[in-house]
Amino acid sequence: MLAERPVGRPLEKIQKQLKLLAIPIFIDALLIYTDQYHHLLRSSIGLVYVNGLSEITVHPTLLSMAFIVYNQSLTLFAMFILAVNIRNTPKHYFRQHLLLFLALCLPIILVFLMPLIHLKILGFTAVAFIPVMVIIYYILFRMELLSIWPIAKDKIFTNLKDGIVLTDRYGIIVEINPSAERVLALVSQDFQTKWLSKALAPILQSLPKLLDHYDKHEETSIELTLSGEVALSYSAALIPIGVKAAHSSGMLFIFTDISVKKSYEQELIHQAGIDELTEIYNRRFFLCKVRSRNCRQSRRGGVCLIPY
Numbered sequence: 001m002l003a004e005r006p007v008g009r010p011l012e013k014i015q016k017q018l019k020l021l022a023i024p025i026f027i028d029a030l031l032i033y034t035d036q037y038h039h040l041l042r043s044s045i046g047l048v049y050v051n052g053l054s055e056i057t058v059h060p061t062l063l064s065m066a067f068i069v070y071n072q073s074l075t076l077f078a079m080f081i082l083a084v085n086i087r088n089t090p091k092h093y094f095r096q097h098l099l100l101f102l103a104l105c106l107p108i109i110l111v112f113l114m115p116l117i118h119l120k121i122l123g124f125t126a127v128a129f130i131p132v133m134v135i136i137y138y139i140l141f142r143m144e145l146l147s148i149w150p151i152a153k154d155k156i157f158t159n160l161k162d163g164i165v166l167t168d169r170y171g172i173i174v175e176i177n178p179s180a181e182r183v184l185a186l187v188s189q190d191f192q193t194k195w196l197s198k199a200l201a202p203i204l205q206s207l208p209k210l211l212d213h214y215d216k217h218e219e220t221s222i223e224l225t226l227s228g229e230v231a232l233s234y235s236a237a238l239i240p241i242g243v244k245a246a247h248s249s250g251m252l253f254i255f256t257d258i259s260v261k262k263s264y265e266q267e268l269i270h271q272a273g274i275d276e277l278t279e280i281y282n283r284r285f286f287l288c289k290v291r292s293r294n295c296r297q298s299r300r301g302g303v304c305l306i307p308y
Helices: 011-033 062-088 091-117 124-142 151-159 178-188 201-206 208-215 259-273 283-300
Strands: 042-050 053-060 163-168 173-176 220-226 232-244 247-257
Touching (some): 011 062, 062 091, 173 178, 178 220, 201 208, 208 220, 208 232
16 A cells, blocks of 8 residues: 555656646635735625524625635545545555545535525534534544554655665656665666656666566566675565556565675585685585586587596
8 A cells, every 4th residue: 555655647747736736726815815905706795694693794706706616626526536546545444534535525515415405504614614623533533543654654664674666657766765765876876866756767777687577567576786885785576566457557666685695695605615724625515616617618618627
């Protein structure tokens, strides 16, 4: 779930679109607070009496109604996206997210119900949001929806020793942690670049085997040796994310540092083949070396003699 959440269109493109969509909302808010000077949003103000109680009514202008329609359209669109993606919610949080969705839908439902029941309620907008606030408070604080996830996600992701790189369907890096940034710096020998929102394929040109699996969107695990100030060994796991109809919506890379493991393996091989006191190869290790030498000589048409 944490891996699938950011997968989609490039992050920068989404941010630009959200900023553009927010411009009319900020203009609307600015006009509301300055309406006493220009009266662009209110054509008139009056009083309505219901059951001995009075309510101030505001008659909006066409411009004000246009802003209201725009805000409501964005709300409905957001509710649609939430409804579509709620199926991806983890099972142990599904109930909380479903209640949250129903709470956010409640004001919209009441708007359509009020004309049908012919009931006049003073301050209808405020009254409609009271149960919503109660339900949201219950979900967030009593059911502790935000107690662990996703608040802890960023801390966990940032402090992982394993390098994590997540690309979207376009091959753009949408998530990367500091450990993975160091790995990509070693791969490309570029220690200055900011990797977020960059295409990953050009970075992997020096690793053709890994790049081949990445281009084919295949799951695999490969061991790599990267040179730097000190040679480091990594296990690179490649996992397709969100596979549907034989196509993945993103790729997840996990780089695990196995340098210590490799050094232990080399030490064990050394101890198994060479006597520590005399530094002389034992017979098994010597014969393995000879066979390896024979293979190379036979390819060149030469002969290797073994003294006994």
